[in-house]
Amino acid sequence: MKSAYEIALERMERRGIERPKENALSDETREAVAEARRKAAAKLAEIEIMHRQQLAAQPDPAQRQQEEEGFQRERQRIEQRRDAEIERLRGDS
Numbered sequence: 297m298k299s300a301y302e303i304a305l306e307r308m309e310r311r312g313i314e315r316p317k318e319n320a321l322s323d324e325t326r327e328a329v330a331e332a333r334r335k336a337a338a339k340l341a342e343i344e345i346m347h348r349q350q351l352a353a354q355p356d357p358a359q360r361q362q363e364e365e366g367f368q369r370e371r372q373r374i375e376q377r378r379d380a381e382i383e384r385l386r387g388d389s
Contacts, residue, residue, distance in 0.1 A: 321386065328385050336378035343370055 298306075305315055321329070347367040354360050 325385055325388070329382050332378055332381045332385065336374055339374050340371060343367065343374070 308315065344367075347363065350363050351360055354363060
């Protein structure tokens, strides 16, 4: 009897979708990925706290909008670095 996972994989293949990679990551690689995620989460929390403080102190709506745009750019930059680091770690395993 096939598992639900195996059935789902067969359906994906019939639709022309590639199977997910099944190569397992080593414990060392998993820990490195987790560490990269923890560092990014800490940095994101830090910039969000600073962002909220700056918004609270800023009465001008135009300046608030500019601060919000800067925050969004910085957030995307951190997330992109995190994702690139994770991909690099997975590629090295």
